[in-house]
Amino acid sequence: MINRLISQYNTLSYQPQIILLICGFGVVRILSALIMDFSRAVPGADMLIDLLLLAAIITFVYTSWKKEFEKIHIRFGLVITLLLAFNFLQFGGIAGYGRFNYFASIYFIVMVYAQRALYTTIAFNLLLLLAVLYISNTSPAWLQHIDFGVSFQTLDFWFTLLLISVFTIYLKDLTVTQGDNLSQLNLQMAEQVRESRKLGKRLEQANLELKxxxxxxxxxxxxxxxxxxxxxxxxxxxxxxxxxxxxxxxDELLASMHTVKSSSSYADKLKLSSEELAGVVESIRTSLKENTLLDRKVIRNHERNA
Structure with missing residues (x-):
């Protein structure tokens, strides 16, 4: 089961992974605080805040795991901020160790929300922090059991918190911008791949037609x-x-020519022609006997000699 959860966690994008990691640390921190609450006498309001924080974070973890975290409403961030403000007072304000929860809340808000919801939640967080710092400096009677310590750390705390807010927002904006650019590049490459496949199919079709x-x-x-x-x-x-x-x-013509008995020049020529004609006839007989094509060169030679 653990391997399956780890495998499913690795399939998430970087934002849900960071959010779930922050929530995991938050759950561990609140559980340790609850153990301390049960081991000693604490006001019921402090224990109620810890329980509400634990329930809110577990609900958020479940929602982020099963659904898209971008769909989480801004009211959830405002509730987390309000509970962390009470937690900040609960652990002694700036002098206590609850300030680290406030730092984590900045990361949490920046990762979960974007655009208008992000700036609204950050502004609410900082304004609420002003009210919390005022309460911790005035130390009202209903908070006399909490030691808020000295207030010289206020400037450092504010500087750190603002620095974390600005740089976290900047880094997220940079990451989102680069992610959008990479997504656009992936879309372009996918389009080029589709065009290449279409061209390959056309070439294949042309090759087939050529064959x-x-x-x-x-x-x-x-x-x-x-x-x-x-x-x-x-x-x-x-x-x-x-x-x-x-x-x-x-053959009959040749036989007739051989019967001519004359000493005239005409008879001599006739005798010579009969000899040439006999050669042609012999060539024809040989071709017919051997069942080969007629040798026309022999015939032409006899014609030229004639």
Whole structure:
């Protein structure tokens, strides 16, 4: 259970942590005062003030732990201030050790409240302190049982209290301002992260579209390559068929050319042409026999030589 409470305490921000820490010390201090009250005879009013302070602080601790401490009403701070003023008188004013409770109340008020509520509570605290100091200096009859000591510490007490008030308010304002700046920076960074994620999604979508376009292009290239191959195959088949049909006619032509018996120049040229044509026919026969593509270079060479 203790570990769970410590873990929950660590999840709080710095303000609730400081407030709960002050309240914790306050509870210990008041409990020790109550033990002293029960161990000796004290006026009933003093014991009542200690009990009310203990109840108020415990209530505040519970409220701060379960809810947001910013929602605590200003009246609670005024009640705490009033009880601490009586406690200040109870422990002998400036000469007693109740002044440290007053110092703690300044920290408490500054941490709990802000803006108008803060300045109102601080002003009420200081004005009430003036009244308490006046009462302690006049020592009325109903407080004759309390030794208020000498009053030369009043100036030091006021100086310390004002110094604590000013610096605590300044440090809180500085901390809150820096916290707001950091929060704003976090919001900006979060916005940049969101924009980066959107850009990443757009780039991913563009990459996907590019891959799809590449796949379509590859399919189109494959399709056209296959079409070109089929066309080439058709051309080769056409050439082969035509060559097969013509080869017999060419053989007959060659046979007729070999039967020519003449010594004229025309006959010599005809004989030379028949030899070249025989070479072409032999190349065609070889290609058809080996089931390979026709060697057009041979045909062209024969054409050029002719």
């Amino acid at each position: 799809q376009a590449q796949a379509r292009l590859e399919n189109e290239v494959s399709r056209r390559t296959e079409m070109l191959r089929k066309k080439n195959q058709s051309v080769e088949t056409f050439i082969e068929l035509n060559t097969t049909e013509l080869i017999h006619t060419v």
